[in-house]
Amino acid sequence: MNTRQIAPFIGMGVLMVAVQLISLSLTPLMLGAGYEAFEDPGSATNPLYFIVILLIFTGVLLWLIKRGKDFAIKAIIGFSILFIFGYIYSALFLFLLENTLAAWSLTIIATVISGALLYAYPEWYVIDILGVLISGGAAAIFGISLTIMPVLILLVLLAVYDAISVYRTKHMVDLAESVIEMKTPILVVVPKSRSYSYIKEGIGIKDKKEERGAYIMGMGDLIMPNILVVSSFAFLAGAPAIFGITLPTIGAMAGTIIGLAALLWFVSGGKPQAGLPLLNGGAIAGFILLCALTGSWGWIPGM
Known part of the structure; x- marks a missing residue:
């Protein structure tokens, strides 16, 4: 492969690393603001709630797609995006300006502008x-x-679900095609050439007559493995650390990147691929390996 062919793959890696660094930077701010989504973070039922919510959300989107309700789909996704922006900006501005009118005003302005x-x-x-x-x-x-x-339970369940939804039921491929056709911004795009325009050209998954102008990756593939990085x-207290980041966390980060490299190798064949089996698997493998090397097993009950 020449430099032009390799560049998009490097671009995907850069985006993944950027997500990891941003999520780690936001972690103390989110904790300080009390933005936990579950009341008991250690409950074993939380992954099940997560999966149920995901299935309901996916089911609603597929139902709306079959009925051509593009506006409703965009509204749901748009509200979800604004919701996350609100959390991010409020955590940042509350940290900088405390609980003041200026902090909340800037949060609203930044959220609206970004959306x-x-x-x-x-x-x-x-x-x-x-x-x-x-x-x-x-x-x-x-x-x-x-x-x-x-x-760990959640990532395994998500990897299994992703594989089934892409290779067996294929409903995730249908969902991705519809989202791309509507140019809904819940993915990242890495062009293969400088002249590429997502607005003008878009991208097709099933179109085999013409080479795609860019590689795409759903935000879920960027988010899910990095949940382990943040967690x-x-x-995980007491593990050896470098620059304040524990080695098992670094292992999860590195494992995700290795999983991404493997995923991109398969994607280069031109067919849609389930990302989470490789991405989540890489994150888990890297985390477990560094836990073993550093003896950091405090996260296991009774150890």
């Missing part, structure tokens, strides 16, 4: 910049809401 920009000008670089911020914020929210053991950073 409007995504929908008014969904070019690939706008989607990528704000998509990385959304993904980092979502990973931070869920990472502080689940301790390590529930996260291990937030809840």
